[in-house]
Every structure is written in structure tokens, then in C-alpha cells.
Amino acid sequence: ALGLAGTATAAELKPEEQIQYRQAGYAFMAWNMGKIKANLDGNYSQPQVQAAAETIRAIANSGMGALYGPGTDQNIGDVKTRVKPSMFTEREEVGRLAMNFINAANELAEVAALGDEAEVKSAFGAVGKSCKACHDQFRAD
Amino acid sequence: ALGLAGTATAAELKPEEQIQYRQAGYAFMAWNMGKIKANLDGNYSQPQVQAAAETIRAIANSGMGALYGPGTDQNIGDVKTRVKPSMFTEREEVGRLAMNFINAANELAEVAALGDEAEVKSAFGAVGKSCKACHDQFRAD
Numbered sequence: 482a483l484g485l486a487g488t489a490t491a492a493e494l495k496p497e498e499q500i501q502y503r504q505a506g507y508a509f510m511a512w513n514m515g516k517i518k519a520n521l522d523g524n525y526s527q528p529q530v531q532a533a534a535e536t537i538r539a540i541a542n543s544g545m546g547a548l549y550g551p552g553t554d555q556n557i558g559d560v561k562t563r564v565k566p567s568m569f570t571e572r573e574e575v576g577r578l579a580m581n582f583i584n585a586a587n588e589l590a591e592v593a594a595l596g597d598e599a600e601v602k603s604a605f606g607a608v609g610k611s612c613k614a615c616h617d618q619f620r621a622d
Numbered sequence: 623a624l625g626l627a628g629t630a631t632a633a634e635l636k637p638e639e640q641i642q643y644r645q646a647g648y649a650f651m652a653w654n655m656g657k658i659k660a661n662l663d664g665n666y667s668q669p670q671v672q673a674a675a676e677t678i679r680a681i682a683n684s685g686m687g688a689l690y691g692p693g694t695d696q697n698i699g700d701v702k703t704r705v706k707p708s709m710f711t712e713r714e715e716v717g718r719l720a721m722n723f724i725n726a727a728n729e730l731a732e733v734a735a736l737g738d739e740a741e742v743k744s745a746f747g748a749v750g751k752s753c754k755a756c757h758d759q760f761r762a763d
Contacts, residue, residue: 502652
């Protein structure tokens with residue numbers, strides 16, 4: 482739990498704040514992925530899926546790369562991180578996976594707005610794969 | 623830090639997961655509010671402000687009320703919550719403040735897309751007030 486006032490500039494963020502904010506972004510996307518999955522598995526509510534997809538798209542496009550600053554490659558006191566050191570050195574591969582993810586999230590939001598459940602299912606699968614591709618390489622278990 | 627796979631349905635979420643997801647949503651909004659403030663205080667980047675405002679709008683419209691289910695009114699083991707018990711009884715007041723917040727977030731995203739800094743400043747102030755109004759009543763210090 483963060484005790485932040487939300488007034489610090491990005492440049493002023495401490496490493497432990499950056500870690501908590503990036504975890505918050507991923508966690509909130511996971512909640513929204515879970516909602517979309519529940520809709521695909523059960524009763525499909527187009528407005529709920531659209532809102533969830535919009536949230537994932539917005540977070541994907543929010544510039545989370547800024548939350549991987551110096552000093553955020555290791556645990557800081559109680560603030561634990563699961564990032565692998567390679568995330569800070571393999572910049573090209575990170576950029577490729579991040580771009581795949583952003584493109585997939587944009588596509589999901591577009592089809593979610595149109596409401597065809599089969600297309601949403603396919604676009605949702607692509608987003609899930611793009612999350613997993615990054616975790617497989619850059620997140621410790 | 624959440625260890626969730628992101629596959630549970632909303633109905634299946636444990637109370638401690640709901641608490642962590644709602645804290646994640648608020649924390650991620652705080653990061654984006656901080657970015658907008660830094661832009662207003664320094665060099666103004668319209669695309670960065672727009673992306674941040676889109677994120678706040680999307681989170682505001684993502685149905686976080688679902689994360690205040692039964693059992694989420696108190697700490698659960700290591701998962702601490704700062705919500706006040708009144709949040710679960712004063713439903714009308716919560717609804718009023720939540721609606722003010724959603725309207726303010728929608729307005730901020732609209733003016734951020736148009737790019738007039740003075741309008742963004744004013745709409746940003748209104749969002750900040752709507753966050754604070756809720757915290758003053760429903761969040762412990």
C-alpha cells in the first residue's frame with residue numbers, strides 16, 4: 482500500500498515508488514483481464530468488456546517504461562520486485578515485447594468497442610500471450 | 623505485490639484480492655495525477671498529459687465499486703486496508719462522490735485531448751478535489 486500524495490513529479494519518484502507504481506499498473510490490468518475472461522466464459526456484457534479493455538489500453542499506453550529507473554532492479558526494504566536484471570540490459574527485446582503488448586491492447590480495445598464476441602476472444606488471447614511473453618523473459622516466478 | 627494469474631472471475635475474487643486491486647487502481651491514478659501536475663508545473667507535453675488523463679478516465683470508469691465486497695472492510699493478514707467502515711453503510715454519499723469523481727475524470731480527459739493548458743489546469747484541480755472529498759470522508763489517514 483502506497484502512502485503517496487500523488488503530487489511528486491516523475492523525475493522526483495524514488496525507486497521504491499516506481500516499483501510500487503509499476504506493480505499497481507500490472508495488477509490493475511490483471512483485474513481487468515480477469516473481468517474480460519469471466520465475460521467470455523459466462524454472460525457477455527459488452528459495456529463491461531469495453532470498459533475493461535479501455536483500461537488495459539490506457540495503462541498500456543501510459544509510459545510505464547519510466548517506472549524502470551535506476552535503482553529499481555532490486556528489492557528496497559519491504560518493497561520487493563520480481564523484475565529480472567535482464568530487463569535493464571536487453572533494451573531492444575524489451576522494446577519489441579512492449580510494442581507487441583501495446584499493439585495487442587489497442588486492438589483489443591477496438592474490437593471490444595464493436596462488440597463481436599469472437600473477435601474479442603481472439604484479441605484477448607493475443608493480449609494474454611503478450612503479457613506472458615514478457616513475464617517468461619523478464620519476470621522472476 | 624499480487625501473485626495473481628489474472629484469470630479469476632470478479633465473483634471469485636477473495637476479499638484480500640479485492641483490496642489489493644482497488645489499492646492498485648488508486649495508486650496508478652495517483653502516478654498519473656503526479657505526471658499531469660509535473661507537466662502543469664514545468665514543460666507541458668500534450669501527449670503525455672492526454673495519455674495520463676485517458677488512464678485516469680479509464681480507471682474511473684472501470685467499476686471499482688465491485689472491489690468493495692463483503693469482508694473487504696478490514697485488514698486481512700498482511701493485506702491492510704485504510705477504508706473506513708462508513709464506506710459500506712453510507713451508500714448514497716459514496717455514490718454521489720464517486721459520480722462527481724467520474725464526471726471530473728471524464729472532463730479532464732476531454733480537455734486534455736484538446737490541449738488548452740489553462741482548461742487542463744482547471745479540470746485537473748476539479749479531479750484532485752474529487753479524490754480528496756472521498757478520502758476526507760472514507761479513507762483513514
